[in-house]
Amino acid sequence: MGRAGFVLVGGRSARMGRDKALLPYRGATLLEHIAAQVRQAAGSVTLVGAPERYRHLPYAAIPDHLPGAGPAAGIHAALTATEADWNLIVACDMPALTAQFLRRLIEQAERTGGQALVPLSPSGRWQPLCAVYHRSSLVRFQDALSRGCRRLAEIVASLDVRLYPVPEEHWFINLNTPADWNRAACL
DSSP states (O other): OOEEEEEEOOOOOTTTTSOGGGSEETTEEHHHHHHHHHHHHHSOOEEESOGGGGTTSSSEEEOOSSTTSOHHHHHHHHHHHOOSSEEEEEETTOTTOOHHHHHHHHHHHHHHOSSEEEEEOTTSOBOTTEEEEEGGGHHHHHHHHHTTOOOHHHHHHTSOEEEEEOSOGGGGOOOOSHHHHHHHTTO
């Protein structure tokens, strides 16, 4: 299998005050919306987080191997579980993402190689929670996490990264607070 898709749902949602993955969005939940986009783009979708929390949804789920260790541990869990070369990994709180945009990311990763394709927003920020990781990057994640490094930016910077400039910032709007959620009603 050449491609796989994963949605990170392991966060505590502390600033939101409730599980943001389960917030209602366009007649479903935010997670269901994101999972549908990832599945269309990658051909599969697996949730990374507490499986018991999402067992009522029709998706495979795998736990973080290091609960509470942040998104780097979630990416590590996805890369440990995958059999695919290229792995689309997306946070559950980016409602503007579309299957077409995500498919372009995967296709660009397959063309350019490296260990990761990371979008670069117009503001110059890397977007490692909406990126494509080659399974060969697992070794770097394992090494960093075993040393106690949980900073995703540091781990990703150690990879052979291809940047993918994106001219619109709106793709990367993420929902962390109730105010963010209220603004997202317009998306």
